[in-house]
Amino acid sequence: MNFLAVAVLGEDRPETLEAVTYTVQECKCELLDSRLTLLGDVVSMLLLIQGNWNTLARLETQLQKLERSHKLRCLIQRSHGFREYSDLRPYAVEVNTLERPMVVPRILDFFNSRSVRIVDFATRSYRVTHTATPMLAINLVIGIPEPIHAGMLRDEFFDMCDEYDWDGLLEPVQG
Numbered sequence: 605m606n607f608l609a610v611a612v613l614g615e616d617r618p619e620t621l622e623a624v625t626y627t628v629q630e631c632k633c634e635l636l637d638s639r640l641t642l643l644g645d646v647v648s649m650l651l652l653i654q655g656n657w658n659t660l661a662r663l664e665t666q667l668q669k670l671e672r673s674h675k676l677r678c679l680i681q682r683s684h685g686f687r688e689y690s691d692l693r694p695y696a697v698e699v700n701t702l703e704r705p706m707v708v709p710r711i712l713d714f715f716n717s718r719s720v721r722i723v724d725f726a727t728r729s730y731r732v733t734h735t736a737t738p739m740l741a742i743n744l745v746i747g748i749p750e751p752i753h754a755g756m757l758r759d760e761f762f763d764m765c766d767e768y769d770w771d772g773l774l775e776p777v778q779g
Contacts, residue, residue, distance in 0.1 A: 607685040610649075612649040615645070624670065637686075689721065697744040698773040
């Protein structure tokens with residue numbers, strides 16, 4: 605089997621998701637993994653699609669037509685599908701803090717400098733109800749390689765959170 609990774613950006617309209625998934629099905633491809641989120645007034649979709657070479661080629665053509673008819677932008681890249689990382693232990697990371705510069709780069713640098721794989725990453729800005737204080741919520745799923753001691757990594761992470769006055773959590777992902 606062959607795979608396509610597709611990123612779609614478009615206006616926030618209810619029919620956008622339906623049009624994209626319908627096109628995938630019409631081309632006899634299979635949607636394996638997907639994400640959708642609103643970024644302001646723009647809808648963003650990430651899709652991993654499986655099919656044989658000719659159904660994926662047809663899908664690429666149909667997505668180009670969909671770009672024009674639904675005012676979308678599609679970025680398409682061939683993929684090898686899912687990789688197996690059997691030596692990585694999945695952990696969830698959460699950080700909540702006042703919205704400040706350099707929070708996200710510091711967190712990413714912390715894990716990258718320790719060869720910890722970032723598998724999923726999301727941020728959300730919000731304001732506290734009663735005070736309107738600008739806050740930042742960061743959620744990650746990381747893969748800790750077998751040689752790294754998870755308890756030591758957790759201690760170092762909590763030390764960093766204490767240093768910057770962040771509320772942090774690092775715990776195993778429950779199956």
